[in-house]
Amino acid sequence: MIKKSVTIGLADGLEARPIAMLVQTATKFSSSVYLDVENKRVNAKSIMGVMSLGLLNGDSITIETNGEDEVGALEEIEKFLAGK
Known part of the structure; x- marks a missing residue:
């Protein structure tokens, strides 16, 4: 299990389309x-869970991954959330 704090770098925060893209990214990995x-803690593979967070640009969030591909999952999700 690995954890990392990230600051949201998406200009409009996490709205419907970026949330759907985040969930798709998380679902590619077998890791939780x-x-x-x-x-508040939500499963990044749950669109309703992520929507419930109401994240805005500049908000700080902790990503936690656990499983055989946890490093790749963390790196890709961090890159997405940071807006890179």
């Missing part, structure tokens, strides 16, 4: 992927 914000 969770997003933690304050006291």
Whole structure:
């Protein structure tokens, strides 16, 4: 299991389309992927869960991955959320 804090770098934050893209990215990996914000933890493979976070540009979030491809999952999701 690995964790990393990331600052959202998407100009419009996480709206419907970026959320769908994030969920698609997370689903490519067999590892579990969770997003933690304050006291809220959601599965990054759940579109409704990610939508419930209401993340905006500049918000800080912790990504947690666990599984055989956890490093790749963390790197790709971090890159997406950072807007790179």
